Each structure stands twice: as structure tokens, then as C-alpha cells.
Amino acid sequence: MFQVRIHGRGGQGVVTAAELLSIAAFREGRYAQAFPSFGSERSGAPVVAYCRFDEKEIRLREPILAPDALVIQDPTLLHQVDLFAGLAREGYMLINTSRGFEALGLAEFVRGFRAERLCTVPATELALKHVGRPVPNAALLGGFAALTGRISLESVAAAIRDKFSGKISEGNAAAAAEAYEFVKSEARELSHAQAD
């Protein structure tokens, strides 16, 4: 089983991101479960959503306490919410920001993690460019596909087309594709740096 926890704020499509990821996994023939951490919905309030996928039926209903991957849609949560709770050293981490881990003040924190499993991506900027609204969820899923290799970009795009239509669908798919390329190129740079 692979477990993903997505943190963000009300209005950023956090719950939709988990749902899209579950649809993408379903399209690849897997069992998937997505659910929000329920609360009174308010724009800007911290929100958590979860997605699990597996080759067999998922019966577990507890929230994801030890995620394999963490997606952080809003870096302003870093000092408000215990975002990293339960994340193993082998875990993946994707943060929506145009800055790096050092600029976020996380350099010390991420030292024990595997560098190739950590990435930041300017998903809000990509969303503004392709969708015209600061909703970074789809772009982050493109980045997630590139970072983890657990889901294909094609499945993410297909899930976006399942859930949205018209220009919104196209824009989100384009944002996901560009984020995918961004994360892939970051990974290439990292592996070159490590080779040097």
C-alpha cells in the first residue's frame, strides 16, 4: 500500500487533489481510497486530505499517520501545522513553492531524507499560467507523478479529464504536464550534481 497525505488550505483544491489521485490509481487498475480530514469548510483554513492505493482491496479507515509521501500545497502551513508527522526518512516530499528547501528554512530538517525524494515546484505559478486561478492541486499531481513514479502522468491527465471539462480540464492537464517536466529536470540536475 502507498499512502499520500496532502496538506493545504480551504480553496486550494486539497480534497480534489486526493480524489484525482485516487481516480488516477483506479485507472491503472489499482484499488484506491481518498478522503478528506473533515472539518467546517472555510477558505484559508488548514485542510488535510488522504489517498491510499494498493493492489488489493483497502479496508483501513484510519487517517494516514505514517505517509509514504507528503504533498504540501501551501508553504505558509510550515509553521502552523505538524505537517511532517509520521513521515519516514524514506518518504517523498513535494512542496508548492518557488523557493528551495534552504530558503524555506528546512535545510536542517531534510538532511536525513533522501534528496532525490524531495522537491519543490512552483505549482501556484503554473496554475496561474495555465488555468488562470491560483489552484495548485493538479500541477502538484503532475509533480507527484514525476517525483515518485508511482502513477503515470497520463493517468493524472485522464483523472483531470474525468473530473473537469473544457478549458479548466485542459488548463489543469497542461499545468500538471509542465510540473511533471519541472520535477523531472530538477531530478536530472540533482543526479548530475551528485555525479560531479
Next chain:
Amino acid sequence: MLKQIEGSRAVAEAVALSRPEVVCAYPISPQTHIVEALGEAVKSGALAPCEFINVESEFAAMSVAIGASAAGARAYTATASQGLLFMTEALFNASGLGLPIVMTVANRALGAPINIWNDHSDAMSQRDCGWIQLFAENNQEALDLHLQAFRLAEELSLPVMVCMDGFILTHAYERVDVPAQEQVDAYLPRFAPRQVLDPAEPVSIGAMVGPEAFMEVRYLAHAKQVQALELIPGWADEFRRAFGREAGGLMHTYRAEDAETIVVALGSVIGTIKDTVDELRAQGVGIGVVAITCFRPWPLAAVRAALVNARRVIVIEKTLAVGIGGIVSNNVRAALPGSGAAVYTVIAGLGGRAITKASLAKAFADAIAGRLEATTFLDLDRQVVERVLAREREVRRSGPIAEAVLKEIGPVAARPG
């Protein structure tokens, strides 16, 4: 057809496939997405003929369902929490009159304190209102139980409440197999009411009944529910033959055959319990599960048979009967075979508190070691409770309790669970 959809959407599709003729509803979280989807289906013409009636309250929703059902229409509504309480009087009328209404209850806590999250307080508060109560373990079963509910309701001429955990199931995206319209049509015949308000053959429904006959009418209500206990397993078999999967029935067991310890529960927590049991079984612990699907009527004989070899029974319940503790466990005690098995009541998940595998495993281990109290509260923050109680002893005007507890706990941002 396999789909990856929200639980509410799956239920809305099941209801629409059942061809209700009247859907009346008043919105309340977490059932809202179900009736929203049905409203869209009626408006688009995908569900026709069907009248979607916006009402001014839950009391009106159930009253409209009663009128529609008495007029011979297949009637459906959905509610939760305070909404269910607000229709209480009408609930007793629907069952007392023997009207086969189907209703989804998207289980949610009851206030005060106000809380929109999941537990079973709402459905359990109405356990004796004369409705059949079915509890779904996952969204496939929620979908399947709705198809069965119309069948059961109309065969028995009794209303059926399908309970599904609010948010945990209603808002979860998971894989469901949605049957084709032809399959459902073959399974669910047109509604042929036992009683109907028909100008061509006038009758009255809802007679005033005095002491000379009231006992007999009530006895017949009880007898009918007891009769349902005999019929429901057969209908679950029929469902399996028609749709090729297990759903419904009175209860089912999981790894219970040789188990000294049996966990009894209802609803979505059964999934987490099954995973916990698998882990304990791998360690050699003899533990199994009795999963209750039908809570009313209470399947006394089936539960008794399932518990006959158990040395201890742990009931996980998402309700608190203030002043006594467990509700499901009291029903379980009534079914005990006289073997002297210990019954533990574990109150869990109230108001949306997450029920984790780790906490369940600890409670099960404590029970097996004889360390568990007869009634416990899973993951209760005892320090907070003690501080609030201490303050009450010290200060006369100690203030409102919910506010005192919140103050003790401090600010909570979105945290897992």
C-alpha cells in the same frame, strides 16, 4: 460498471436505479451530496418519472414521504444527526403505519455540543422507532444495501433506514461496481403496495386505536420485524445470485471460527478492525470479528450462534448511552449463549475521533490480558477530563463544560485525524 466515485454519488446512483417516484429532502451534512445528485438526476430527466420535493424541514421531509408512500409511490429521503431527531415523531408514524419508505442516514454525532463529524448517535437514538436499520461497511455495501432496502421495505411493508458512516463513507472516493438498470429492474419489481390511498377503492389509513386493540397492533409490528429476521438471509442469497457479490444479510463473521476473542462492531470501522485482526492473527492471537449489518431487528439467534465458543467479546461502539455506557453491547449481552463470556464495551470514535489500528490493537490486547475495564473510552484524554473535574470541585461557577474542555486542549490546527 466499475467506477471510482464518492460514496454519496454511489448511493445516489443506487437510489436512482431503484426508480423512486418521490424524493423529498432537506439538506444537512453529511448527506447533502446524495440528494444533490438525485436533484440533478430529476432535473436532467435521467431519473423519470420522479418528483423531487424541496421541503422546509426534516419533519416535513418524512411527512411528505409518508404521504407519498401511502399514495402508492416509492418514496426516498435522506438525513443525518439533528435532522433525524427533528423527524422523530414522523419516523414512528411511518413505521407504525407500515409504510415502506427508504431513508439514508449519513451517520453523524448529536449535539450539544454541536459536532458535524461521524458517530452512530443519530441512528442509535432511533433504534426502537420501528424501522429496519442496516449498517454499511464500505461504499459498495452502501450501494448494495440501498437496492436491497427497497426490496425489503416493500416485501415487508416496513420502512428501512440504511446507515452509512458520515464523511468516512459519504465523502470517501473508492471503487464501486454500479449495476446496470436492467439488472436492478430484474431484481426490484414495481412497487405493489399492501395498502394504498386510492380514490377508486377508498380506505382510511391511520385509525385511532384504543386499549382494546393497541396491544395487538403493536404485537404485529414486533412480529413483522421478527419475521424479517427469517427472511433477510434468504434475500441476501438472492442478491448474491442476481449481482454476484455478498451484501446485506443479518451479519457476517471474519476469522471467527476458532476465535476465543470476538470483536463485534457495525459500520465502516469493521474494515479497520479486520486489518487489526489480521495483524494479531499473524502473531498467533485467536481473534475474529462479528460484523453486524442488520441492527434492527436484532439478529439474536445469529449473534448467539456466532459467539457460542467465544471466551470474551469486545464490542466497539460509536455511541454512548449516557448513564449506562454501551447500546450495542447491551444487545450483545442479550444474545450471549450463557457461556459466561466476558463482554467489554469500548466506546470509540465519538464525534469523529479517529479509530486507529494501534488503539484497537491495544484495547484487544488489554482485554485478552484481563486488563480492560468493562466499559472504556478509546483514546480518552484522561488528563483533560481530570483537570475539568478538579476545576468543578474548586469553583462554583465553573462555566460551560464544552468550552472548558476546548480551553484545556488549546488551539488545534488541521491535524491528522
